[in-house]
Amino acid sequence: MFKINHSIILNTCAILLCTITIISCQTTPKEELPPNIVWITSEDNSKHYLKLFDENGIATPNIESLAEHGLIFNRAFSNAPVCSVARSAIISGCYGPRIGAQFHRKIATVPMPDSLKMFPAYLREAGYYATNNSKEDYNINKTEGVWDESSKKASWRNRGENQPFFHVFNIGVSHESSMHFSAEDIETNTPETDQNSFEIQPNHPDTDLFKYTNALYRDKIREMDRQVGEIIKELKEDGRLDDTFIFYYGDHGGVLPGSKGYLYETGLHVPMVVHVPEKYKHLVNSPVGSSVNGFVSFIDLAPTVLNLAGIDIPKELDGKAFLGKDIIAEELNSRDETYSYADRFDEKYDMVRAVRKGKYKYIRNYQPFNFDGLMNNYRYKQLAYQEWQSLYDKGELNEIQSAFFENRAPEMLFDIDTDPYETKNLANDPEHKATLLDLRNRLNTWIKGMPDLSFYPEHHLIGEAFDNPVAFGQKHKKEIEKYIEIADLGLLNFREAENSITQALDSSDPWERYWAIIVCSSFGEQAIGMEATIREISTIDSELINKVRAAEFLGIVKKLDPSLVMTNALYATEKPSEALLILNSIVLMNSGDYGYNFDIEREKISKVVTEDPEVMRRLEFLNVL
Known part of the structure; x- marks a missing residue:
């Protein structure tokens, strides 16, 4: 009978097990570290002044060098044309009018939506070293755990060994303030850029001063590009170019007149280039060295970074990732929509x-x-x-x-x-x-869907909504839809809108009255038949701002000098944001074709109002000493 040798069997099994283990170790790849990510943000630059994006621009060799090993985004947009509102969209991944972060300069900050964190916190939780050098300027409450360091000394070089990093570097040389030169400066400072090497845009006067301003601004962009080169050099010296995504983009539009602060392309359409590191080319499905024509917006930056880092994207974000191994190039290039908003910027209100x-x-x-x-x-x-x-x-x-x-x-x-x-x-x-009707419907779907909190005045939001703006918006969604419908009466023929305007003026809801008055001011003399009702509102309404809006309408149609009503409302308010809105109407009525005179006595204005820095600017302009 055959006799089993247990020793041979055990030795054979051991050899087979070792062989399988060795093969397994050879065929299972080592777990890949996530990529490093660096943002280089330049202040106040639209795409119109860089030759990489526009023939009327200047060469930016360092930004162009990033494009040689990366992607050019031809359709990149800020969601707002001013820094704090734009940066609030970036850090939150959310539209400002939905979360209450749409006003610049902030009088009151708002919390992040309950379920969300500022996105660098998610990176830190995943092991990233997150640094910011150094501008923040958010309209959102700063919370702990967002950055490992946020200062002028912050650097990726302070991270732990083998720790991936996310770093933001802000370049301020081209900021709007760089254009606050004097007439004497013009005599002593000749720009490097030839003042005849570009065309003046058609909405600007073609004067020597505008040529000088254009040339000097292009000089600032040259310097900005040199600073981009210094950051690239640091990364190269550290051996990081092959494992680091480098994003360059402008933080919103440029500073030539009518750009920053306005929803025109020169205020919103920004340059953006992304260097794709050799080690992580597999995370990008567009060919390196190519251009992307799909639309990307600032709300998309947070989900994009999280996606590149392999972190789950919170579903509550408004944005959508545009880089990562799951992003198909054809789908990215098919994106063709972007939304934007402008409200109060400094002391000036608009909507x-x-x-x-x-x-x-x-x-x-x-x-x-x-x-x-x-x-x-x-x-x-x-x-x-x-x-x-x-x-x-x-x-x-x-x-x-x-x-x-x-x-x-x-x-x-x-x-x-x-x-x-x-x-x-x-x-x-x-x-x-x-096309008009299609885009009008798209915009209305968007503002109703958020819903857009700016259909309430800022001072009402500060008092009633800013503890939890998102919850307030959801609670009052139907009211906001009604205000939008009233505002859109201004798009109709006046006779078609007249009955609905009359009903809104008589509403018990003060904000229905508010929007009905604004619609009448938009129609101007066509709405003269509303004079008696609006005149009554100017004297008895429960809301100061409705009295002011009523007087504004009567001033526009030249049926009443609005100065007394507006000045008394300014004296009566204890809220700086309400005073600012009143002052906006005062400045309007004092301007241009209206030219009404205002005799404002500073001592009659509440101290808490006069101490507000934005109010101070309005009072200074009005020579209220």
Whole structure:
């Protein structure tokens, strides 16, 4: 009988097990560390002044070097044309009017939505070293755990061994303040950029001062590009170029007049380039060295970084990742929509929303009588702004150049491909009616869906909503939809809208009355039949701001000098944000064709109001000493 040798069997099994283990170790790849990610953000740069994106721009060799080993994003957009609102969208991944972060400068900050964190916190939880050098400027409450370090000394070099890093570097050389030069500076400082090497955009006067300002701004972009090169050099010296995604982008549009602070392409359309590291090319499905024509927005940056890092993207974010191994190039290039918003910037109030889809841009001016050029002290420190205003006052501008200082249409539609500086409004062109209606509906779907909190005045939101703006919006979604419907009465023929306006003026809801008055001001003299009702509102309404809005309408149609009503409302308020909104109407009524005089006595204004820095700017402009 055959006898089993147990010793041989055991030895054979052991050999087989070792062989299997060795083969397994050879065929199972070592777990890959996530990529490093660096953001280089330049302040106040739209794409129009970089040759990489626009033939009227200048060469930026260091940014161009990133593009050689990366991707050029030809359609990258800020969601807001000013820094704190734009940066709030970036850090949160959420639209500002949904979460209450849409006002600049902040009078009150808001919390992140209950279920969300500022996105660097998710990176840190996953083991990243997250640093910011150094601008934050959020309209959102700062919470613990967002950054390992946020300061002018913050660097990726302080991380732990083999620790992946996310680093933000902010370049401020091209900030708006760099254009606050004096007439004496012009005599002593000749720009490096040839003042005849570019074209002046068509809505600007072609003057020596505008040429000088353009040239100096391009000089600042040259310096910005040199600083980009220094950061690239540091990464190269550390041996990090092959394992680090490098994003370069402008934090919103440029600083030439009518750009920053406005929902035109020069305020929103930013340059963006992403260097793709050799080690992580498999995370990008677009060919390295190519251009991406799909639309990306600032709300997309947070989910994109999380996606590259292999971190689950919270479903509550408004944005959508545009890089990562799961992002298909064809789908990315098919994206063709971006949304944007403008509310209070510094002391100047407005309320504008926009959607761009493909080559068409639709802008909705909810208060079209608040012309673009209404005084904003910080803007008008720039000599080019002052000259532009002066030439308008003298009647020396053409129709396109004058539009900045005149009432806007409630709706504007532009073909960006043929009209990149948005000078020809197609909203009333029958050939574009279908496009107009489509984009109007898209915008309304968006603002109702958020819902858009700005259909309440800022001072009401501060008092009633800012503890939890998202919850407030959901609770009052039906009311907001009603306010939107009332505001859109301004898009109808007045006779079609008249009965509904009358009902809204008589509503028990103060904010229905508020929007009905604004619609009447938009119609101007067409709404003169509403005078008696609105005159009564100016004296007895329970809301100070409704009295002011009523007086504003009566001032627009020249049926009442609004100064007494507005001044008394200013004296009565204890809220700086309400005072700012009142002062906005005062400045409007003091400007341009209206020219009403205001005799404001500072000592009659609440101390808490006069101590607000934005209020101070308005009072300074009005010579209230």
